[in-house]
Amino acid sequence: MIYKFIEGGVTAPKGFTAQGICASIKPSNTTKKDLALIYCDTVCNSAAVFTKNLVKSDTIYVTKKHLENGRAQAVIVNSGNANACNADGYEKAEQMCALAAEALDVNVNDVIVASTGVIGQVLPIEPVKKGVEAMKGTLSKEGSTNAAEAIMTTDTVKKEWAVQFELDGKTITIGGIAKGSGMIHINMGTTLSFVTTDAAISSKMLKEALLEAVEESYNMVSVDGDTSTNDTLAIMASGKAGNIEIAEKNDNYKLFTAVLTEAFKAVAKKLAADGEGATKLLICRVSGANTKNDAKIIAKSIICSSLVKAAMFGADANCGRILCAVGYSGAKADVHKIDVSYKSAKGEILVCKDGLGLEFDEEKAKEILLESEIEILVVLGDGCGSAEAYGCDLTYDYVKINGDYRT
């Protein structure tokens, strides 16, 4: 599989432009960008996945309705207010679509809408209206960065990416923007992400590819075990690359899905690394499990453990925390065949062999764990199942950020 990451974001594929501005949706914060538009000059085949939380922002119901025909042409998205648990939420979400449709001259049913921010506060529509007006005519190839910034909440780093590969001798580009950084967990199309591509692919295959890619990436990342009311991951395909449309699960489908998966894994790592308060990216690789599913369950259990996360923050090579998280994960495992190592740019150290704690060089372990990207390697003796999950450490700043999120 040959592909390469390139500069750019959601506007990298042919046909797409974007913009993001400060619309002052959250009155207390008047400089931060908080409203974005993404536009394609043609109607796209589209698909999306959403939060599985029973409590949903009305933006999700509106977007679902608009995507029933598998088609979309634009995205409008705000940060600073989740438009969730409000009496007029549905109406406001529809108004946002109408404003975008009018400004971009597209069909209102072809608009995807999303929001992120505080739950249970009424969304003011006036700033959105003014913001859309202000962005009208300014959408550009360069606007991806502004859009990426406009969807950030507690993120400290904007997330945009693009990747290229060949299909039928044509260059296919996929690009995207994403936001973190708290209330992120594994049972969902995590957080807000907007993905574009110029590949020609049917809506049905796009949805299949999305579901496959999410399974190994967004569904394997956890920051804090909480799943939000607003999570939306939407993808739009303009078809402008000129390849033969992918309409079945052929080799081209497989290649497209494989590249999408790799790109999403890179995003998952970015989300975890920039998790609220995080100082370290944790990558847990489990191998030798009974089944792939057992490996996934174990990897996620480790990544989600508050005690593992706190130990990693403190660069404490505690093997008990890892063994414990394997043991309560719910997966089958022979506890007398568990090896645990920590690995980083500074080297690798085995701290547990066959389920028994080892004496090890504490200085060396500390040196390894003081790095900002840590691999937790768990080798079981049960079978051939393997999996990878992404998380971050639990820090003072996580507590600080969430101790008073609303102000």
Next chain:
Amino acid sequence: MIYKFIEGGVTAPKGFTAQGICASIKPSNTTKKDLALIYCDTVCNSAAVFTKNLVKSDTIYVTKKHLENGRAQAVIVNSGNANACNADGYEKAEQMCALAAEALDVNVNDVIVASTGVIGQVLPIEPVKKGVEAMKGTLSKEGSTNAAEAIMTTDTVKKEWAVQFELDGKTITIGGIAKGSGMIHINMGTTLSFVTTDAAISSKMLKEALLEAVEESYNMVSVDGDTSTNDTLAIMASGKAGNIEIAEKNDNYKLFTAVLTEAFKAVAKKLAADGEGATKLLICRVSGANTKNDAKIIAKSIICSSLVKAAMFGADANCGRILCAVGYSGAKADVHKIDVSYKSAKGEILVCKDGLGLEFDEEKAKEILLESEIEILVVLGDGCGSAEAYGCDLTYDYVKINGDYRT
């Protein structure tokens, strides 16, 4: 149901004595008590529940074996070392029992053994030997406090309790000691607890009563979502109160179980209030759920949410965090019929009605949430199921304590 809490702990019931000392099991800490004995002058009907973690301390296997006949006469327990994930763990656990049996002149198969502390480090038996020798002949009614102190790890408050009620005109006493305070979660007989009673009750009924009482108490408390390798809750009944032995599920069984449940709920609150780093006890009461089980799932989901816990630390009356945790709990619930209030000694405030966020008096909410015991009240509109779960806030100190637990 008439019962009263009284002074005293594990030695309050007739027949029991105890002691605890510093045996220097953890060399770095030479003043903290870390070894305890509990003894009954007669062999007791006994029962226990254990962690469900697949990775178990060998103390659990040894205690299970010794309780196969439903009989026990003594407990030996240490802190400072979990004796888990060690090659010689089983042997060391047996040695501990043998040392206690010899010192107390009881059958080695009638000894319950437990350990708590760091996982994966070899347990030094010499300090245990010297400690048991030193305690020999010193066990007393006053020794409960020392025993309670000896099983503390990161606990800041010792946990001992006793309760009395009448059965067949006889006074029945139940007493106990318990430890917290991290790695505490709901799927288990949480942490280490030793309970004694002078009630006459068969081993079989004692086990049934224990399981019932645990379900509403220890299984409804969470500090951090992690379940340990060592959790043991053992109960011994001396029969010295002189009541007619409870040998079936009659009214006396029901009363005994009801009092045991209330006592365990009080312990659960103590464990939660003294959770690692905690500044606040959180009690989540859910009512109006489809079923009792749905209510339990929702109450536990809220108590376990890192975002709820951090918000409570910050005294932030965020209703989105609560709704979110209801929504991803996995329980059935009509999200348009959820009311949420916060309550403390300073009053009560409604922050969400029918699933919609309300405007409320932020000053008043802050005042309520600055108290050290907070009730989160969730009223659903689905049925008659209700439940109560116990937790604590997530604080800087939790991160600090667990960032470097081993040193």
